[in-house]
Every structure is written in C-alpha cells, then in structure tokens.
Amino acid sequence: MTVRTVAIVPAAGKGERMGADKALLDLAGTSAIARIVATCRAAGVDEVVVVRRDGAAALPAMAATRVVVVPPGGEMADSLRAANSALPATTERVVVFPVDHALVEAETVLALLATVERGAAIALPLFRGRPGHPIALRRDVFAEISPASALLRDLVKRDPARVRVVPSANPWVHADLDHPEDLRAAVCALHGEPWSTVAQMFRHRSHRAYLADPIPPPQLERLVDAARHASTSSFIQAYAIVCVQDAAVKAQCARLCGGQEHIVQAPVFVAVCADLHKIAAACGRHGTSLQAQSFELFLQATIDAALVGQNLQLAAEAEGLGACMIGAARNHPLEIAQALALPPHVFVAFGMTIGRPADDPVPRGRMPLDGVLHFDRYDTTRTDRVLDGADAGMREWARRTNATRGGYLGRPVDERKGWSDRMARMWGADSSYAAARAVLADELRRLGFGFA
Numbered sequence: 402m403t404v405r406t407v408a409i410v411p412a413a414g415k416g417e418r419m420g421a422d423k424a425l426l427d428l429a430g431t432s433a434i435a436r437i438v439a440t441c442r443a444a445g446v447d448e449v450v451v452v453r454r455d456g457a458a459a460l461p462a463m464a465a466t467r468v469v470v471v472p473p474g475g476e477m478a479d480s481l482r483a484a485n486s487a488l489p490a491t492t493e494r495v496v497v498f499p500v501d502h503a504l505v506e507a508e509t510v511l512a513l514l515a516t517v518e519r520g521a522a523i524a525l526p527l528f529r530g531r532p533g534h535p536i537a538l539r540r541d542v543f544a545e546i547s548p549a550s551a552l553l554r555d556l557v558k559r560d561p562a563r564v565r566v567v568p569s570a571n572p573w574v575h576a577d578l579d580h581p582e583d584l585r586a587a588v589c590a591l592h593g594e595p596w597s598t599v600a601q602m603f604r605h606r607s608h609r610a611y612l613a614d615p616i617p618p619p620q621l622e623r624l625v626d627a628a629r630h631a632s633t634s635s636f637i638q639a640y641a642i643v644c645v646q647d648a649a650v651k652a653q654c655a656r657l658c659g660g661q662e663h664i665v666q667a668p669v670f671v672a673v674c675a676d677l678h679k680i681a682a683a684c685g686r687h688g689t690s691l692q693a694q695s696f697e698l699f700l701q702a703t704i705d706a707a708l709v710g711q712n713l714q715l716a717a718e719a720e721g722l723g724a725c726m727i728g729a730a731r732n733h734p735l736e737i738a739q740a741l742a743l744p745p746h747v748f749v750a751f752g753m754t755i756g757r758p759a760d761d762p763v764p765r766g767r768m769p770l771d772g773v774l775h776f777d778r779y780d781t782t783r784t785d786r787v788l789d790g791a792d793a794g795m796r797e798w799a800r801r802t803n804a805t806r807g808g809y810l811g812r813p814v815d816e817r818k819g820w821s822d823r824m825a826r827m828w829g830a831d832s833s834y835a836a837a838r839a840v841l842a843d844e845l846r847r848l849g850f851g852f853a
C-alpha cells in the first residue's frame with residue numbers, strides 16, 4: 402500500500418507532571434496510544450509514527466505503527482524532526498497528534514485531513530475560539546520543521562493565510578492530559594459525554610488572572626439563571642447575586658477584599674449574598690415580622706448562598722470561563738454592604754471573580770479521598786495517614802508550582818510546608834485569620850442577622 406497520510410505521535414516525554422508515561426495511560430481500558438492509533442486508522446491514516454525516547458517502555462503491538470527512537474531530554478520539536486526524517490517518500494499529508502489529545506475523535510481528524518486535501522497548507526481544530534490539536538499539514542509545509550530552531554507553532558504562525566480552522570465541539574482538542582486530574586476527567590468523559598459535568602468538576606482550578614474580554618450580558622444572565630436552580634432550603638431562595646461591572650465599584654470592592662488585583666482585572670466581580678430581605682418583606686406582607694435572630698435562618702441563607710455560588714462557578718467553567726471565590730468579601734461586611742447598596746438582612750457571604758482566564762494554575766488536587774469519604778461510620782483511625790497524604794499533596798503542588806510557574810502569584814511557595822502546617826498556622830491558637838474576622842459577628846448583627 403502506498404503511504405500518503407501519516408500521523409506523527411510525539412510520545413517521548415517522561416510525563417513528569419502526570420507522574421506516568423502518557424502514551425501508556427489507561428483510558429477506560431485502552432492505552433492512550435492504542436486509542437490514538439485506532440482513531441487515526443478510522444480517519445483513513447495509512448501509517449502512525451510514534452516517537453519514543455530511548456529507554457522508554459515498550460508499546461503494545463499495533464497495526465501500521467512504527468516507532469522512531471530519539472535520545473532522552475529533547476523537546477517536542479526534536480521529536481517532530483526525527484519523525485520528519487523517517488517519513489516515507491510518498492507521504493502527502495501529515496497529522497501531528499500529541500498524546501495529550503488522545504480523546505479527539507476520528508471525525509475531527511477526518512475533517513482536518515479533508516481540509517488539507519482540499520488545498521489548505523495547515524488545518525487545526527478550534528474549540529470555543531481556541532486553537533488546539535491535532536494539526537494536519539501538507540508534507541512540504543511540515544518539512545519546514547527541519548531547521549533545528551523551528552517549532553511547530555512557528556510553522557502555524559509563519560503565514561496566517563495558509564492556516565484553515567476546523568470548528569470542533571470536542572473540548573479535548575484544546576484540553577491537555579497533563580495532570581492526574583486531567584486523567585480523571587478524561588476517564589469520566591469516556592464514560593459519559595465528551596465533557597461531562599463530572600469531568601468538568603475534576604478540572605476545576607481557581608483562576609486569579611483574566612483577559613479583558615467582557616462577559617456578554619446574555620451569557621452572564623444565563624449563568625446566574627442556571628446557578629439559582631440549585632437546591633434551596635424549604636424553597637426560601639435566601640440569596641441575591643450582585644454582578645459588579647462598574648470599574649469604580651469593582652475597585653472599591655477590591656480594596657475592601659484586601660486589594661486582590663484580580664477583582665479589578667476580572668470583567669465581573671460577583672457578590673454572592675445571603676438574603677433575608679425578601680423573606681422579611683414577605684412576612685410584612687402577611688402582617689408578621691422576620692425571626693431575624695434565628696441562627697437556623699442565618700445558616701439556611703448562608704448555605705443557600707454557597708450552593709448558588711458553587712453552581713455559578715461550575716456553570717461559568719462549563720462555558721470556558723474561569724472563576725475564583727473571594728472569602729475576603731467578609732473582611733468588612735458593613736462597608737461592602739454599603740458599597741453595593743444592600744438592604745437590611747442581606748450580607749455578602751463571599752465574592753467571585755469571573756472572566757476568561759489569563760493564567761494556567763497548577764491544579765491543587767485534594768487530600769486523599771479517605772479523609773473525606775466514609776461509609777456508615779466516620780473512621781478516625783485513618784486521620785494520621787490522611788494528614789500525611791494531605792501534607793505530601795501540598796508539598797508536591799508547591800514543587801510543581803515553583804518549577805513550572807516560578808511560584809504562586811509571583812512568589813515562591815515553601816516546599817517544606819504541608820497542609821497541616823498551613824491549617825495550624827491559619828486556625829491554631831495564634832490564628833491571625835480568626836483575629837482578622839473578629840468584627841464579623843458584630844457587623845453581621847448590624848446588618849440584620851442573628852445567631853441566637
């Protein structure tokens with residue numbers, strides 16, 4: 402058979418962030434590389450060239466697949482150059498298919514190859530306006546990777562006129578399989594929709610830098626409307642959402658929230674409020690008055706607000722936005738209530754920045770599941786083991802954040818400190834956190850909430 406279409410799978414990295422060889426990741430019973438090869442074959446690719454580093458684990462035997470070996474420690478472009486030298490002379494089209502995008506389906510690869518066949522020099526998929534992988538190229542264009550300095554993105558950027566985009570509804574053209582959370586999201590997605598709600602939850606990260614793009618008002622309304630369909634105690638709907646877009650009001654909120662820069666930067670700062678004002682009005686309408694001192698009512702309103710807030714963050718993330726909750730909105734309850742013209746019986750439970758993310762934070766992961774999930778009875782015998790796991794997780798996050806982002810919010814993180822150190826510092830006897838919120842109860846009382 403004459404080989405005309407070749408898929409190149411660069412799989413020479415160690416998968417350090419993932420902690421595993423990405424080509425061999427188990428994607429619901431199939432290895433990532435086997436899935437890619439099957440996808441390529443279904444899309445009419447004649448041969449798959451997998452680039453592996455010398456000494457890497459052997460791959461499962463797969464039809465029409467060749468392995469090209471490169472020395473360890475090289476970059477993606479080195480792998481592509483090695484593959485370029487190994488292409489059959491008859492090759493007309495190449496599709497570069499990184500293992501990170503193993504969940505891309507044959508339909509996308511077919512569409513990309515068809516675009517190149519129709520004359521495009523380069524075709525790449527676009528998910529919600531963001532370019533992704535795999536990338537299909539004419540053979541002669543791919544050969545531009547030969548000079549040692551050339552990168553794949555240089556080929557794409559060199560002449561925008563020769564690039565065609567193929568819109569894709571599959572988020573995995575853009576999302577990477579980089580961290581263990583990504584793998585869990587991928588496995589969920591394989592059990593459900595390409596991007597299930599559960600997969601989205603696994604991919605959560607708080608974002609603290611945003612692009613200037615505004616959130617169109619219909620989108621913001623839709624997100625809040627969806628969020629308020631959260632469960633609500635006895636249908637009391639004891640919350641209100643104040644979306645702050647005005648630059649001066651946002652700046653005032655940022656100042657009241659400890660000067661957090663991303664509140665100013667985000668197109669929207671959302672004040673998620675516990676709201677008994679409407680219930681007070683309902684009571685007034687029926688000739689009675691609100692049990693404002695009820696601790697139970699305070700809790701119900703606060704829990705209601707938390708549920709709506711979490712729903713809003715998830716909805717925003719599902720639409721490609723990023724968000725960060727802002728507990729610092731409780732630093733000065735009276736002042737922020739005044740800034741937002743809140744009526745009596747309403748307080749800001751927490752804030753939230755929302756926007757198109759401009760950062761790529763290392764996921765924090767979570768403490769071992771054992772520390773959270775119990776069956777039938779709470780099992781305290783695991784606590785020490787759980788704390789060890791939580792400490793190790795925090796140190797690993799610090800190490801990765803320092804190594805890949807140069808630190809957290811511009812500052813190196815102490816890699817020796819674990820989760821328990823942090824909790825002891827925050828909430829131990831000398832807690833500055835508790836001291837910082839000393840006025841909270843008093844100010845909430847003045848806003849019309851009680852704790853009796």
Ligand SMILES: Cc1cc2nc3c(=O)[nH]c(=O)nc-3n(C[C@H](O)[C@H](O)[C@H](O)COP(=O)(O)O)c2cc1C
Nearest residue numbers: 605606607609661725726727728729730751765766
């Ligand atoms: C109620 C609440 C308040 C928070 N307040 C802040 C805040 O004021 N500033 C901030 O940068 N992050 C804040 N966060 C984000 C947490 O720091 C973050 O969720 C946590 O460290 C876990 O990281 P992840 O969300 O990226 O997984 C808050 C989160 C919650 C739930």
